[in-house]
Amino acid sequence: MPLNRRTLLKNLGAAGTVAALAGCVGVQESSTNQSGGDSDGSGDENTDSSTGETSESEPVGTASVWYSLPEPEIPGRKSALEQFNEASDHTVKGSDISDMRKKTTSAIPAGQGPQSFEWAHDWAGDYYQRGFVVDQSDQVDVDLDVFTGAAREAIQFDGNLVGLPHDAETVALVYNKDIVDEPPETVADMVSVMEEFHDPETNNYGLGLPFADGYFLSAWAHAFGGYYFDDSADERIGVALPETIKGVQFTVDNFVPYMPNDPAYEPQAAAFAEGNAAFAINGPWYLSTLNEKGIDYGVAKLPSPEGGEPKPFTGITMWYFAKAMEEGGADAAASRSFIEWFATSEDLALKAAQEQGSIPVLKSLVESGDLPEHVQGFSEAVQQGQPMPTHPDMGKVWDPVKAALTKAFNGKDVEKAMKTADEEIRSNLE
Numbered sequence: 001m002p003l004n005r006r007t008l009l010k011n012l013g014a015a016g017t018v019a020a021l022a023g024c025v026g027v028q029e030s031s032t033n034q035s036g037g038d039s040d041g042s043g044d045e046n047t048d049s050s051t052g053e054t055s056e057s058e059p060v061g062t063a064s065v066w067y068s069l070p071e072p073e074i075p076g077r078k079s080a081l082e083q084f085n086e087a088s089d090h091t092v093k094g095s096d097i098s099d100m101r102k103k104t105t106s107a108i109p110a111g112q113g114p115q116s117f118e119w120a121h122d123w124a125g126d127y128y129q130r131g132f133v134v135d136q137s138d139q140v141d142v143d144l145d146v147f148t149g150a151a152r153e154a155i156q157f158d159g160n161l162v163g164l165p166h167d168a169e170t171v172a173l174v175y176n177k178d179i180v181d182e183p184p185e186t187v188a189d190m191v192s193v194m195e196e197f198h199d200p201e202t203n204n205y206g207l208g209l210p211f212a213d214g215y216f217l218s219a220w221a222h223a224f225g226g227y228y229f230d231d232s233a234d235e236r237i238g239v240a241l242p243e244t245i246k247g248v249q250f251t252v253d254n255f256v257p258y259m260p261n262d263p264a265y266e267p268q269a270a271a272f273a274e275g276n277a278a279f280a281i282n283g284p285w286y287l288s289t290l291n292e293k294g295i296d297y298g299v300a301k302l303p304s305p306e307g308g309e310p311k312p313f314t315g316i317t318m319w320y321f322a323k324a325m326e327e328g329g330a331d332a333a334a335s336r337s338f339i340e341w342f343a344t345s346e347d348l349a350l351k352a353a354q355e356q357g358s359i360p361v362l363k364s365l366v367e368s369g370d371l372p373e374h375v376q377g378f379s380e381a382v383q384q385g386q387p388m389p390t391h392p393d394m395g396k397v398w399d400p401v402k403a404a405l406t407k408a409f410n411g412k413d414v415e416k417a418m419k420t421a422d423e424e425i426r427s428n429l430e
Helices: 003-015 071-087 100-107 121-129 149-154 187-197 214-221 242-254 265-273 284-293 330-344 346-356 373-384 392-396 398-409 414-429
Strands: 027-029 062-067 091-097 116-120 163-169 172-176 205-208 277-282 297-300 313-321
Touching (some): 062 330, 071 330, 071 346, 091 330, 100 116, 116 330, 121 163, 121 392, 163 373, 205 265, 214 242, 214 277, 214 313, 265 277, 277 284, 284 373, 297 373, 392 398
Antiparallel strands (some): 027 091, 172 277
16 A cells, blocks of 8 residues: 555544545645755754754755645644754754645656655655655764664665654554453454454444555565565565465455455444444554544554464655755755754654654664553554565555455455456566
8 A cells, every 4th residue: 555545544534534635735834935955055064963953164054844744743843843943053944745746756856846855665766766865874973773673674775875764654453442351462362352242233343454455454464474575585576475365365264254344444444433343453543533533442563363473564754865965065964954853852752652643763762661552552563564665666566456355355266366466466567
């Protein structure tokens, strides 16, 4: 599932309804102006990433950064920008962008893009190959070991450092505390609860899971050694591997009997959000909807199937080093200073975890035990998972897999459906 789709779902969760944000357009600016490129200043870039302060000898820069956030998160971002600008000689101006892919792919080649933009890591390979983002490994003054292993992996493509991370996302097990006393550790335990609660005639279901989406099914496709796509493997396309088919068949056998009869996101998410399901498998963007609906929920890592381990796709949200930083200069230094500060600030990350449910990627916080309960559950699920591939060819995988999963959900032969998807992917990549 492309991560721009998940950002839409995050926005939908914040609004609590699909219709509320359909067709939402426009740009909200955190400041009145945007800077499309570097200034003429140049010089040594001696920046303190912990404070954003610059040395007296360093030219002062003005940088533009773009992001795309649900409405409730915009005040927090503006506050962070103000905090940085007050402490730094540099100035960073932010804009909230409604269609980040369209905006970046048109503005950056025209030389009108920002110094940095915020998005999930799955664009790294495509954007690096197209020259939209650049390597800053020789300029960044941050020890990458402060981040989790998944985050370090996600921000690099072919040995190039194309950004710095600040939070993660994945899917975890969400359970209704009015129905479930403790989260199950195994799928067998989960099935026992679903079996007891599931009664479609009274509109009660065991599970809400957006089944027709390869992202939400990834934990189980990977659980027995399978995968959709792995550019480092001898066989890059793994959709028709026996291990992948086994994982999908496992979900058909153990989950589908307890789900609403439509595999799409909205009906599956609604079942749990209305208090009519014992479990959901969903991401942190979903929690604002549950809070609005007044559901008493808990979040836990995914339960283990017998003979396997769930490995959900993880996404890492990062500040990309855009092409405007390539030539260096004061504006690039301003952007880099802001990114280094934002990515390594424990205070910012903890506040985002507490107020927005964000999952930090700073090892100090991940290992601290200080995270809110629901964030801790997602954090443990992130540790179960594996980063989504950054290779551009991954984009050709999603739609055929979606078609195969839809067939599987509707009772079609799983092996045949996955082999058909495999053939389509290979044909598209020729």
